[in-house]
Amino acid sequence: MKNDLKPARLAPRDILRVGAVGLRARRARVVLSALGIAIGIATMVAVVGLSESSRADLMDRLDRLGTNLLTAEAAEDPMGGEVELPKNAVAMVERIGPVRQVTATADVDARIRRSDVVPEERSAGVIAQAARIDLLSTLGGEVEKGTWLTPAGERLPTTVLGARAADRLGVTRAGQTIMMNDTRVVVVGILAPLELVPTLDRVALVGFPAAERYFGFDGHPTTVFERSTDASVEDVRAVLARTISPGNEAVVKVSRPSDALAAKAATDEGLTNLMLGLGAVALLVGGVGVANTMVISVLERRQEIGLRRSLGATRQAIRLQFLTESLLLSALGGVTGALLGAAATYGFAQVQGWTAVVPPWSLAGGLAATLLLGVVAGLYPAIRAARLHPTVALNGT
Secondary structure: OOOOOOOOOOOOHHHHHHHHHEEEOOOOOOOOHHHHHHHHHHHHHHHHHHHHHHHHHHHHHHHOOOEEEEOOOOOOOOOOOOOOOOOOOOHHOOOOOEEEEEEEEEEEOOOEOOOOOOOOOOOOOOOEEEOOOHHHHHHHHOOEOOOOOOOOHHHHEEEOHHHHHHHHOOOOOOEEEEEOOOOOEEEEEOOOOOOOOOOHHHHHEEHHHHHHHOOOOOOOOOEEEEOOOOOHHHHHHHHHHHHOOOHHHHHHHEEEEEEHHHHHHHHHHHHHHHHHHHHHHHHHHHHHHHHHHHHHOOOOOHHHHHHHHHHOOOOOHHHHHHHHHHHHHHHHHHHHHHHHHHHHHHHHHHHHOOOOOOOHHHHHHHHHHHHHHHHHHHHHHHHHHHHOOHHHHOOOO
């Protein structure tokens, strides 16, 4: 009875053990090859993580600030004339059903100086505006130092400075005075930065009655701020201009401040795509390094391959050995890179005060990319090793 001899098949555990032998024997080369892949994966994971963390922080800020704030300003007159909002603009907007809060500010013709010893031509780059006392509650702002305008204070020569205006004037506390034209004005408060309306960080705010009494203000608002229910923002936006200026809505420009923050997220997304491209290039370079390492490994281990083939190892076993070695090398770089990318995201988010967000898909995608890269980089060396004839391989030629 004739028995056919069949080559034994290697178990998965044996394949992993044999594939790991080559890595342990050339540790320095393995570390350098894996480093290229680690850099690429770390870059990609960190870019995605930082982008998502930044976007999550931005969305949190938008939720806190609200996306239901609309502003209305006088648009440029195509005929070149001067356009002003009507004095009763606030009262007219209040008649819109879904509107909850309405307030306004207005430009005031006043040159601001730190004191009367400063020449008038040397202003601090701070502008004066009149404000209604309900401005702060409508915008969701906060007073950092001192107090806000009161019903009595809005009639007196008192002012509340924006955060940047206070820095430019050198005012550090409430109770100090500044000059507005030739009038000495008492600073009663300093605002915290207003994210939705950053232009107010650079202004000195006085009450409407005080602006009319001391600075010749004519009562026409420059900007109207309105908050409505979240569900009705677009409906209010559609009728706001024609409500303020019936029959000539083209002279009123309506905008939503939160759109600027949302646009920032879109800008960040474009930068993220660019950085992902750079990470992909680094990953490709790492893949070339792995392929180079595997080709050299085949050349250096020709006699080992010939010995294994002469002892009965099949071509498939040789292919699996070197393909496994390539996969392990890529996986080592991928896991290291994923950990480094996640650590970088967490560290930078902590410094910025963000909540660290590392999407699971970025980690899974990075590892999948490294495994695919390992297959591609190791396929040719594995096939080349399997094609070596045992006699030729043993002779080292």
